[in-house]
Amino acid sequence: QVRLVESGGGLVQAGGSLRLSCAASGSxxxxxxxxxxxxxxxxxRELVASITSGGSVSYVDSVKGRFTISRDNAKNLVYLxxxxxxxxxxxxxxxxxxxxxxxxxxGQGTQVTVSS
Numbered sequence: 042q043v044r045l046v047e048s049g050g051g052l053v054q055a056g057g058s059l060r061l062s063c064a065a066s067g068s069x070x071x072x073x074x075x076x077x078x079x080x081x082x083x084x085x086r087e088l089v090a091s092i093t094s095g096g097s098v099s100y101v102d103s104v105k106g107r108f109t110i111s112r113d114n115a116k117n118l119v120y121l122x123x124x125x126x127x128x129x130x131x132x133x134x135x136x137x138x139x140x141x142x143x144x145x146x147x148g149q150g151t152q153v154t155v156s157s
Contacts, residue, residue, distance in 0.1 A: 042068055043068055043138050044065070045136045045138065045148035045149075046149075047136045048061070052154045056125060057155070058123060058124045061077065061134055062120050066117065071142045071143065073094055073139050074093045074094065075112060076091030076119070076136075077135065079134045079153075092119065094114065104123075107123065109121070109124075121134070128157045134150065135147055135150045136148035
């Protein structure tokens with residue numbers, strides 16, 4: 042099983058920046074991809090960004106050009122740099138990992154609030 046610990050959420054004004062971090066520990070030898078989902082009140086959870094072990098990245102259209110996902114494979118960390126934040130980015134952000142030989146794991150979530 043993989044344990045994920047997120048940090049970096051908070052309150053920021055529109056146009057500001059935040060950096061989320063997620064540290065993975067436990068059974069991490071077969072992690073294939075990591076990334077971030079978010080869920081806003083009354084909305085479905087959506088995939089924001091993902092990165093594979095080989096470094097391939099993908100983003101939801103609404104954050105392209107503003108968010109950057111990166112990964113430190115040696116330290117089992119994944120980051121989400123969020124710039125030019127908008128009120129509609131307000132949500133709970135969840136780190137996740139996909140594994141080759143086991144179930145996916147999720148973090149506890151970190152709140153991001155963007156004020157207008």
